[in-house]
Amino acid sequence: MRLSRYFLPVLKETPGEAAIVSHQLMLRAGMIKQQSAGIYSWLPLGLKVLNKIAAVVREEQDRSGALEILMPTVQGADLWRESSRYDAYGAEMLRITDRHDRELLFGPTAEEVVTDIFRTHVRSYRDLPLNLYNIQWKFRDEIRPRFGVMRGREFLMKDAYSFDLDEAGARDAYRKMFIAYLRTFQRLGLRAVPMRADTGPIGGDLSHEFIILAPTGESGVFYDAAYEETDWQGSAISFDNTDEARTGREAAVNDFIKAYAATDEMHDQARFEAEVPAERRREGRGIEVGHIFFFGTKYSEPMGAKVTGPDGKDVKVQMGSYGIGVSRLVGGIIEASHDDAGIIWPDAVAPFGVGIINLKPGDAAADAACQQAYDALDKAGRDPLYDDTSERAGAKFATMDLIGIPKQLIIGPRGLAAGVVELKDRRSGERRELSLDAALAELGA
């Protein structure tokens, strides 16, 4: 993309309404625009990042065997009466009345809708296990929306729902999601620590929150260094439905969560010091980006979601639900990865792979070299952003750093006369002079 044809309304000043760094940087980088309290438009740069995060989440859900569907944003009140949550959910539910005075709502979550799909279409234990997920906009009418996309009202959530014949199966489904979440957050360049959690309005008796570490996080976290040391990408854990794979998942999860981890609310310093050797004690701050629940028959019982078991008798299915805050992760990643100059995107979610800065548009040599770099990087799938505008060089450097492009290629007439361009690494700040060909080779083009 050429910057002259793009819509990237960066701001020089930090907007006064933004209280946290991710909100400030998302506004300054032209990623979002507030439309109403807690409701945002995603501008081109913000949408690219949001879609990249969603793609990683989707790939890991698919890998785990979950199947993608898409449930509507507007749901009928009747289903929520069946589960007795319509009145119980309270003021956070956005209630709607249509032209025929029928009661609707903007879904804050979708246990009822997915249970309705299940009871309509699934009849036999042979169709289990089943996990259906969707990535869809939700609405929770927060009394005081704030922190930009971190606590908005309209937000993008990945929500998965598992259905199993018995509790052992449901606990295995829970572990599959547990592992899929750790893989997901690791691919997004985040360190995630799972914590036992309350179940709240979703219900059930088993729940974990996934907290990502960020210096500006909302809560303190205390954990064993073991949580930083597992490579979930290289792991040999299988998502197959064989006994061997199930046993492997159970062992992996149980082994992982036995190490100490607690948020400040639950932290027990004496236990921390007793259980964790000093050199392995880690303290930090964190942000909740995922939450998983096992709740048995809480919805299948009142809504009649059952299958015929192997013995021919009806069985209420055992369920769990599993959420990731996709739009919240955009803010979360920025909280975890930024410096004074702006955002530092992990490669997996960077909106553009390489920035090209033309120091002197109009100069024939600079234009030709930039065009050559652009074509080569574009062809190699590195999705370059080419600053071909007439801004001064300093402003161009500041914008590329603000919007966090991981690699930046700086090309000008003086360098070209000496046979070199400059290659900058956003994270380290390192700048090196080398030939254009060498730079392109290093960038995979």
Place this chain on the structure above:
Amino acid sequence: MRLSRYFLPVLKETPGEAAIVSHQLMLRAGMIKQQSAGIYSWLPLGLKVLNKIAAVVREEQDRSGALEILMPTVQGADLWRESSRYDAYGAEMLRITDRHDRELLFGPTAEEVVTDIFRTHVRSYRDLPLNLYNIQWKFRDEIRPRFGVMRGREFLMKDAYSFDLDEAGARDAYRKMFIAYLRTFQRLGLRAVPMRADTGPIGGDLSHEFIILAPTGESGVFYDAAYEETDWQGSAISFDNTDEARTGREAAVNDFIKAYAATDEMHDQARFEAEVPAERRREGRGIEVGHIFFFGTKYSEPMGAKVTGPDGKDVKVQMGSYGIGVSRLVGGIIEASHDDAGIIWPDAVAPFGVGIINLKPGDAAADAACQQAYDALDKAGRDPLYDDTSERAGAKFATMDLIGIPKQLIIGPRGLAAGVVELKDRRSGERRELSLDAALAELGA
């Protein structure tokens, strides 16, 4: 994907509530489930098709130079008061009140929101032309929702909005979308005929509807065969912002629309016969799937969307808007392409590229050959659906035809003993025996 691990709740009976063939087939093929009147969940097969259509729409919008953003589903009433549409829009607008008694609405379209983005961030004529689009769920509270996704209440729309300094620029933006739409529908395997249309609640004085031809379409259409003869994919029309490209677009569009085309409401049989030679007269039925508008300063004037012109004076921008009914297209394509056995997907939107039918799961040779075919087709990116279930052969054939998989590979022990498999073409119904290797080569694997 193995069918045994997929969620494909096909129905043997045609549901009574479905009055048109696309609605019947989408329910029978397990693509959607109604949740409330005019509100649907998209099951895995339906979602795959919806996403493939959206991807083609997105590629052609991007090619035309439009930039993707994402506006929220919930909008504030205040913006709609600025344009005087809040009261004017009527009962089709789903009005919402939040916990603080603020008036919101579920967006039926987004002229106001995008004009607000524009006026906040764009200051100079140098930033024009600009076209921002999004693919987002909309809600129109139809008094009598029907025909499945063809006239639902919650529906997926691609809506683009162009901003130009003057009317000539805006008319060029209109032509860019005109051409992009013809390219889009052609890629989707559809014949589209543009028709002059009323502007309705969007406003303005220039508008075209895009009607796709389908034997079961809602309205009659009369047109010159010229509309079937232009290849918009191979066309040399450029989307560049040069004078030469603009002149080319104007000539191409004007040349294209000079031929006769009218829906039955506007049809003039005498003119049709006078203008179109008998052998070039075409009559058919059609479905509206796109609608484009030029409306000048209808929104920029009341909402104060202006830029500084080349002479330093403020200019109200000239705008247009451009919609494609993405979810409606799923139904529209089925109306245009089906037979008694079910759906016939065009290759561009087929949910799976190849179906594999194992005639005797459990037979070692059949299992091995199917697995070999599956691995090869998967690796070649042909996205196979492998029916590995224990259903009887007839039911397997019926399901593959019902869900419209373009190419089907039928593998069983008897054929393998003779060194052959069967390759079936869904559209022609042709079945041929050939070796597995030859079949895979023909399928690009």
